Amino acid sequence: EPEVTQTPSHQVTQMGQEVILRCVPISNHLYFYWYRQILGQKVEFLVSFYNNEISEKSEIFDDQFSVERPDGSNFTLKIRSTKLEDSAMYFCASTPSTDTQYFGPGTRLTVL
């Protein structure tokens, strides 16, 4: 069964550094999402992406964040200058054209 994959599984970075989180959505899916989950808290929507542009973004998704689908298969989330409060699990999700979103296993980001 096709799955959403994410790399790396764990990323440790220093405050102020740039990080890129990578996702490979399920191949025939058209809609892509990033969510984050701070330890012990609920999953929060960050951004949705369709037809090579952002469809919607949350208040969390400020100018430090960007997304890209550089090659038709990968979907990346970049944080330009990480802050301590960016430490969280970041989940990528994709969906074909229905409501069911399929989540990847996540990348744990630790900002020191």
Place this chain on the structure above:
Amino acid sequence: QQQVKQSPQSLIVQKGGISIINCAYENTAFDYFPWYQQFPGKGPALLIAIRPDVSEKKEGRFTISFNKSAKQFSLHIMDSQPGDSATYFCAASSGGGATNKLIFGTGTLLAVQP
């Protein structure tokens, strides 16, 4: 109005018992209500979902009950098993397609004791 309220925060059930998790929402534009199961270190996995045109949906041991007038929905896990021990999130969305962001509840940590 975008919130989804979930209770209880944690739940302990004996093997074979019924687990019940409740969620409530305010936004009447929500038209899709999934439940996700999450094991430690893993991403959320869709368990079962319902739309407001039906009051109940059953898949195996998992049932969603939906009360549109009360703006509430609940997950029932029948014959709970230790392997069901996980965190359960309700969610809601509206609009479909690219704007179909999921609004998650705060999660319920379920422990099924053998």
